[in-house]
Amino acid sequence: MPQLPASLAEPGQDGTLVLNMGPQHPSTHGVLRLVLEIDGETVVSMRPEIGYLHTGIEKTCEAKFYQQVVPLTDRIDYLCPMTNNLTYCLAVEKLLGLEIPPKAQWIRVLMNELTRINSHLVWLGTHAMDLGAMTVFLYCFREREDILRFFEMISGQRMMTSYFRIGGVALEPPIGFFEKVKKFADRFPGNVDEYEGLLTGNPIFMMRTKGVAHLSAEDAIALGACGPTLRASGVDIDLRRDLPYTGYENFRFNVPTSDGCDVFARYVCRVQELRESIGIVQQALAGMPEGPIKADAPKVVLPDREKMKTQMEALIYHFKIITEGFSVPAGEVYQAVESPRGEMGYYIVSDGTAKPYRVHMRGPSYANLQTLTKMCEGRLIADVVAAIGSIDIVLGDVDR
Amino acid sequence: MALAPPITDIEQLKPHPALARLMEAIPAAVQAAKFDRDELTVWIDKGSLREACAILRHNPDCPFNYLSDLTCVDWYPSEPRFEVVYHLLSISKKERVRLKARLHGSSTAIESVTSVWPSANFYEREVFDLFGIRFTGHPDLKRIMMPDDWEGHPLRKDYPVEGYR
Numbered sequence: 197m198p199q200l201p202a203s204l205a206e207p208g209q210d211g212t213l214v215l216n217m218g219p220q221h222p223s224t225h226g227v228l229r230l231v232l233e234i235d236g237e238t239v240v241s242m243r244p245e246i247g248y249l250h251t252g253i254e255k256t257c258e259a260k261f262y263q264q265v266v267p268l269t270d271r272i273d274y275l276c277p278m279t280n281n282l283t284y285c286l287a288v289e290k291l292l293g294l295e296i297p298p299k300a301q302w303i304r305v306l307m308n309e310l311t312r313i314n315s316h317l318v319w320l321g322t323h324a325m326d327l328g329a330m331t332v333f334l335y336c337f338r339e340r341e342d343i344l345r346f347f348e349m350i351s352g353q354r355m356m357t358s359y360f361r362i363g364g365v366a367l368e369p370p371i372g373f374f375e376k377v378k379k380f381a382d383r384f385p386g387n388v389d390e391y392e393g394l395l396t397g398n399p400i401f402m403m404r405t406k407g408v409a410h411l412s413a414e415d416a417i418a419l420g421a422c423g424p425t426l427r428a429s430g431v432d433i434d435l436r437r438d439l440p441y442t443g444y445e446n447f448r449f450n451v452p453t454s455d456g457c458d459v460f461a462r463y464v465c466r467v468q469e470l471r472e473s474i475g476i477v478q479q480a481l482a483g484m485p486e487g488p489i490k491a492d493a494p495k496v497v498l499p500d501r502e503k504m505k506t507q508m509e510a511l512i513y514h515f516k517i518i519t520e521g522f523s524v525p526a527g528e529v530y531q532a533v534e535s536p537r538g539e540m541g542y543y544i545v546s547d548g549t550a551k552p553y554r555v556h557m558r559g560p561s562y563a564n565l566q567t568l569t570k571m572c573e574g575r576l577i578a579d580v581v582a583a584i585g586s587i588d589i590v591l592g593d594v595d596r
Numbered sequence: 597m598a599l600a601p602p603i604t605d606i607e608q609l610k611p612h613p614a615l616a617r618l619m620e621a622i623p624a625a626v627q628a629a630k631f632d633r634d635e636l637t638v639w640i641d642k643g644s645l646r647e648a649c650a651i652l653r654h655n656p657d658c659p660f661n662y663l664s665d666l667t668c669v670d671w672y673p674s675e676p677r678f679e680v681v682y683h684l685l686s687i688s689k690k691e692r693v694r695l696k697a698r699l700h701g702s703s704t705a706i707e708s709v710t711s712v713w714p715s716a717n718f719y720e721r722e723v724f725d726l727f728g729i730r731f732t733g734h735p736d737l738k739r740i741m742m743p744d745d746w747e748g749h750p751l752r753k754d755y756p757v758e759g760y761r
Contacts, residue, residue: 290633
């Protein structure tokens with residue numbers, strides 16, 4: 197266990213008290229420890245202690261073939277597995293110079309936006325529950341269940357999907373899948389109205405969130421905030437629109453921002469994003485192109501099962517990819533995508549072999565966590581709970 | 597889609613706002629530049645790295661005001677062994693640049709950029725923890741992922757994967 201520095205470990209200095217919030221605390225959304233120095237109910241100083249969930253994924257990646265890293269990426273930010281898959285696959289495809297067929301790109305956009313809705317629903321439910329609104333949690337998880345069923349339909353897994361692969365996606369979507377998603381997408385805006393009816397304008401919720409955990413635009417940029425946390429401080433940046441990837445330039449959507457700089461502004465931004473995301477899902481369903489779902493690169497992409505049984509080349513390529521992997525030209529890329537939490541970046545260095553030389557994940561939660569101290573110092577201890585909820589951290593993403 | 601060969605000629609890469617500004621302000625510190633896979637990398641002398649970051653941060657035409665990422669690569673056993681990697685983003689101009697500083701295995705100290713971007717705090721602690729790079733001028737340089745009494749730096753290439761025997 198890390199030792200507390202002497203200046204904080206001794207309670208009673210100037211009448212303050214050191215309080216450990218976490219690592220086992222329901223409102224820290226995982227194993228996060230906050231060392232709070234409090235004076236009565238006011239937070240004098242705060243220090244986040246992390247590392248309880250450190251699994252050494254970056255080191256593990258160095259011992260795996262490129263295609264074997266995909267399932268590891270699911271486990272980093274376990275609320276948005278597809279976004280992690282996407283970032284990693286895009287980075288490797290950029291290293292390889294691989295062209296992805298349009299249908300695969302559109303499926304990726306569709307699933308990525310469903311993932312965003314899934315992640316935001318978990319955030320909305322747990323954040324509202326932290327602030328005392330139990331009902332919203334049940335409603336959010338009702339819709340989340342539908343999305344998890346879609347994930348199971350398309351990939352066979354509810355959470356650790358590993359659906360995106362280097363060169364495309366793993367499987368053709370099953371018959372009836374798009375119709376089911378369409379039904380959900382038609383119904384979902386009504387559900388968002390339902391959540392908003394419970395929270396937006398609710399006097400208790402407003403009192404717990406308005407003006408709480410203030411973060412100015414300058415502080416947000418300086419402290420490295422990203423995603424909705426940054427946009428709620430009035431900084432207009434969304435990587436999907438500004439530095440488009442995987443075909444996002446074909447979609448029309450708004451980027452919600454707010455000048456509120458508080459917990460309520462972050463809530464408003466994310467709820468607006470739910471509506472924008474379902475709009476993107478509708479566009480993806482309406483314009484879904486026909487064609488292959490995997491790139492034409494036999495040395496990288498596993499062949500179809502049918503071809504393997506009938507063609508010798510396919511069998512040889514399959515054997516080679518599984519046993520030796522595929523070599524990636526030497527070089528380095530930094531690929532960033534807009535995850536539900538902000539800029540998720542993968543920095544991959546290749547030395548020309550079949551295993552990555554170095555993989556670094558830039559987690560949006562890790563960046564957002566740094567803003568917490570600024571938000572909470574000088575505020576009440578009860579507001580800490582609202583602040584943690586508002587930056588939407590996932591500790592798997594913080595510690596990796 | 598075939599890969600385009602990387603461009604390493606600094607004169608040819610001058611139009612990029614980051615490189616142009618660096619060549620104008622501190623030409624002696626720019627060691628090399630490479631444009632590969634649509635990404636610009638600039639190698640900076642480790643003694644001038646903080647200065648280069650500050651120049652780009654306050655660049656009037658294209659301010660690289662956001663530190664996206666800070667990490668390190670270990671090229672053991674070749675020397676200079678470490679490369680500290682900085683990914684900068686200009687929020688207003690949507691430009692990215694990657695800065696790199698090479699460090700010898702015998703002198704793993706580099707000036708901290710927390711004075712330029714306070715967000716570098718956690719990233720530098722992580723690199724210190726996992727690679728053993730010392731950032732001078734960092735306000736609170738201690739381990740962040742591993743326990744405080746941990747021995748060694750796990751992401752170094754000479755760190756035994758199954759632990760010390």
